[in-house]
Amino acid sequence: MFNLEGKAALVTGATGGIGEAIARALHAQGATVALSGTRAEKLEALANDLGERVFVTPANLSDREAVDALVPAAEAAMGKLDILVNNAGITRDNIFMRMKDEEWEQVLEVNLTSNFRICRAAIKGMMKRRAGRIIGITSVVGVTGNPGQVNYAAAKAGMIGMYKSLAREVASRNITVNTIAPGFIETAMTDALNEKQKESILVSVPAGRLGTAAEIASASVYLASDEAAYITGQTIHVNGGMAMI
Amino acid sequence: MSDIADRVKKIVIEHLGVDAEKVTDNASFIDDLGADSLDTVELVMAFEEEFGVEIPDDAAETILTVGDAVKFLEKNAG
Numbered sequence: 648m649f650n651l652e653g654k655a656a657l658v659t660g661a662t663g664g665i666g667e668a669i670a671r672a673l674h675a676q677g678a679t680v681a682l683s684g685t686r687a688e689k690l691e692a693l694a695n696d697l698g699e700r701v702f703v704t705p706a707n708l709s710d711r712e713a714v715d716a717l718v719p720a721a722e723a724a725m726g727k728l729d730i731l732v733n734n735a736g737i738t739r740d741n742i743f744m745r746m747k748d749e750e751w752e753q754v755l756e757v758n759l760t761s762n763f764r765i766c767r768a769a770i771k772g773m774m775k776r777r778a779g780r781i782i783g784i785t786s787v788v789g790v791t792g793n794p795g796q797v798n799y800a801a802a803k804a805g806m807i808g809m810y811k812s813l814a815r816e817v818a819s820r821n822i823t824v825n826t827i828a829p830g831f832i833e834t835a836m837t838d839a840l841n842e843k844q845k846e847s848i849l850v851s852v853p854a855g856r857l858g859t860a861a862e863i864a865s866a867s868v869y870l871a872s873d874e875a876a877y878i879t880g881q882t883i884h885v886n887g888g889m890a891m892i
Numbered sequence: 893m894s895d896i897a898d899r900v901k902k903i904v905i906e907h908l909g910v911d912a913e914k915v916t917d918n919a920s921f922i923d924d925l926g927a928d929s930l931d932t933v934e935l936v937m938a939f940e941e942e943f944g945v946e947i948p949d950d951a952a953e954t955i956l957t958v959g960d961a962v963k964f965l966e967k968n969a970g
């Protein structure tokens with residue numbers, strides 16, 4: 648089950664905690680992977696570690712030209728693109744009344760607009776081959792909201808609406824389009840929280856712990872697999888029970 | 893009938909699964925041949941592949957009938 652041999656996958660944000668785990672997991676199932684992020688050396692290091700069936704395709708997702716060049720670069724490297732994982736994301740938290748235009752715009756650009764452009768570039772090849780998997784990493788806060796994160800929550804909720812609409816458009820062509828909504832996961836993003844903040848978060852998590860990047864990666868392997876052909880337009884919540892939707 | 897028209901009609905017949913006699917010059921992909929909007933996008937991609945041309949979005953939007961496609965390709969292909 649969940650064999651990805653012969654499949655070609657692009658993972659954005661592969662320098663980050665969750666993205667690296669996703670890239671490793673897809674690779675372990677046999678997929679060829681293209682790793683993207685802005686830190687080329689970190690991507691190279693991961694590529695060296697994975698060994699075969701790996702390509703490095705850096706791109707700065709706040710630069711639209713670079714965004715539009717990413718899928719063609721991945722397709723040129725791998726010959727095709729079967730699995731797209733839009734995982735890169737940033738936060739620029741601030742309370743609503745203090746939220747700056749730039750904070751709003753940066754988060755929307757990197758977390759939502761780049762998603763749209765990357766999907767648009769990838770869909771053509773998938774339509775031609777009548778097969779494809781698009782997976783977006785959204786967030787529990789895109790569904791529940793979160794104080795201090797109006798920009799981030801808006802972008803993550805936007806992804807969910809976009810993915811559902813795209814899922815409806817291309818379902819008849821055997822392309823599935825889904826999102827994974829992590830809760831609180833141990834990564835650099837959550838390392839920034841202090842102990843007190845972590846404790847107060849855990850009160851709301853029935854599982855009583857933070858999740859791991861590997862637990863997000865498992866969900867991505869499932870959605871990428873042939874076995875998940877009949878699941879589309881969905882959001883898989885991986886959050887230890889902190890929100891049950 | 894030109895060679896280009898033959899090739900266009902063949903693609904339309906195969907892609908939309910319609911009878912050859914329905915694929916006339918005036919036949920509209922959507923109104924007469926039962927295509928949906930996604931089919932029209934795929935037809936354009938199939939024409940691009942067959943004729944080795946790039947059909948930009950604004951041109952693609954004007955290709956509504958079999959004849960439109962033939963005319964465009966006669967002008968721009970080869």
Ligand SMILES: NC(=O)c1ccc[n+]([C@@H]2O[C@H](COP(=O)([O-])OP(=O)(O)OC[C@H]3O[C@@H](n4cnc5c(N)ncnc54)[C@H](OP(=O)(O)O)[C@@H]3O)[C@@H](O)[C@H]2O)c1
Pocket residue numbers: 659660661662663664665666683684685686687706707708709734735736737757784785786787828829830831832833834835836837
């Ligand atoms: N950690 C959590 O608890 C949590 C919860 C819910 C959702 N998520 C989501 O999960 C995803 C991964 O998060 P993470 O926790 O792994 O965060 P992370 O470790 O901070 O990684 C973020 C990734 O995004 C990439 N990125 C950021 N800005 C970029 C830009 N302008 N261009 C290209 N790449 C860019 C980074 O690449 P470079 O560093 O190379 O630029 C990095 O690989 C994000 O979408 C996040 O919103 C995380």
